[in-house]
Amino acid sequence: MIIWLRSSGRSFLQTQGRFDDWVFPADSFPDEPVELVKGLPVLAMSLTGMLAMKEQYPHLRNGRPWRDKDVTDIKLLRSMLEDREPGHASPN
DSSP: OOOEEEOGGGOEEEOSSTTTTOEEOGGGSOSSOEEEETTEEEOOOOHHHHHHHHHHGGGSTTOOOOOHHHHHHHHHHHHHHHHHSTTOOOOO
């Protein structure tokens, strides 16, 4: 089980496991669940959270270099975020 805690500033930290140095921005998870399938509420990760996860991975204690698919994912997530929130693209 992965336990996420909100830290000051509402960012999220994983408290246990091999990626306990991963930090997610405040808007990585919604305050309310979304319904993926009728009757199945879940806390789904936002575009911001997914992008943070991909961008941090090579720099984590147990991270690895980006694969080609990671570079493609990062470009797509940045594009989707820019389309949704112009001017909010990641600086990396």
